[in-house]
Amino acid sequence: MSHRRVLVLASIAAVTIVAIVAMVRYTRRVENRLSHASASGTTLTFLRERAAVPSFAAKDLAGNDISLSSLRGKVVLVNFWATWCPPCREEIPDLVELQQKYRDRLQVIGVSQDSAPPQAVLEFAVAHRMNYPTVMSTPEIEKLFPGVYALPTTFLIDPEGRLAKKHIGMLNASLVELEARALAGLDVDARVELVADEDKVRLENAAQANKIPGIDLSALTPEQKTTALQTLNSEHCTCGCGLTVAQCRVDDPNCNISLPLAQDIVKKIAADRTR
Numbered sequence: 001m002s003h004r005r006v007l008v009l010a011s012i013a014a015v016t017i018v019a020i021v022a023m024v025r026y027t028r029r030v031e032n033r034l035s036h037a038s039a040s041g042t043t044l045t046f047l048r049e050r051a052a053v054p055s056f057a058a059k060d061l062a063g064n065d066i067s068l069s070s071l072r073g074k075v076v077l078v079n080f081w082a083t084w085c086p087p088c089r090e091e092i093p094d095l096v097e098l099q100q101k102y103r104d105r106l107q108v109i110g111v112s113q114d115s116a117p118p119q120a121v122l123e124f125a126v127a128h129r130m131n132y133p134t135v136m137s138t139p140e141i142e143k144l145f146p147g148v149y150a151l152p153t154t155f156l157i158d159p160e161g162r163l164a165k166k167h168i169g170m171l172n173a174s175l176v177e178l179e180a181r182a183l184a185g186l187d188v189d190a191r192v193e194l195v196a197d198e199d200k201v202r203l204e205n206a207a208q209a210n211k212i213p214g215i216d217l218s219a220l221t222p223e224q225k226t227t228a229l230q231t232l233n234s235e236h237c238t239c240g241c242g243l244t245v246a247q248c249r250v251d252d253p254n255c256n257i258s259l260p261l262a263q264d265i266v267k268k269i270a271a272d273r274t275r
Contacts, residue, residue, distance in 0.1 A: 050162035060133035087170035110134035213253035
């Protein structure tokens with residue numbers, strides 16, 4: 001092989017190596033940008049007016065005491081789930097990773113809505129390496145977190161113990177991590193926007209109404225009417241709307257679930273002659 005041919009081949013090899021190195025570097029830069037794409041340009045929304053979540057105390061599946069008051073100073077993620085729920089099972093690894101990564105600033109609490117015995121839920125949690133406590137759902141806990149009409153449903157509580165965000169459905173792992181970081185006071189590559197609670201606005205409108213669509217309160221005494229309005233605005237509709245009976249009647253007067261519920265509430269109050 002001639003000296004000239006050797007030089008040509010060497011030049012081609014050198015150019016090829018340089019091209020490969022440049023391509024690898026470019027690919028890494030693209031991958032790095034893509035890995036941060038979920039954060040860049042993201043807007044995080046939290047409630048402008050955050051209501052304090054009353055503390056509850058319960059024992060987790062392992063028998064340990066759990067209370068919200070003891071977690072002040074941390075972001076708390078309360079996740080309503082069930083073992084039979086596919087999206088609940090799918091998001092467990094993300095919650096496990098989130099708990100592991102931010103264990104000093106975040107506490108995940110699972111609330112199981114299974115009808116299965118606690119032991120069966122505990123075995124499931126162990127099998128899925130759930131590194132955060134799970135408690136069985138109770139009426140008391142459900143009153144503190146109303147509107148759980150679909151699973152999973154997740155509530156984010158800020159370090160001051162106030163409700164900051166509610167998610168219905170499977171969590172977006174990158175988004176909820178940004179939300180947790182923002183609430184914990186860590187840097188985030190995202191814009192934070194404070195918004196009104198639409199359910200609260202509906203509640204206020206329904207509570208101020210003198211009449212609930214489809215419901216006649218004229219035969220009630222003033223005391224009974226006050227009680228009826230309070231009850232209609234606190235009892236939750238079972239149609240799947242996530243609203244109270246009063247909210248549902250105002251939001252959808254044609255709902256055939258909230259109407260008999262409201263009528264039954266008024267009938268019981270009217271029959272109570274002590275009011």
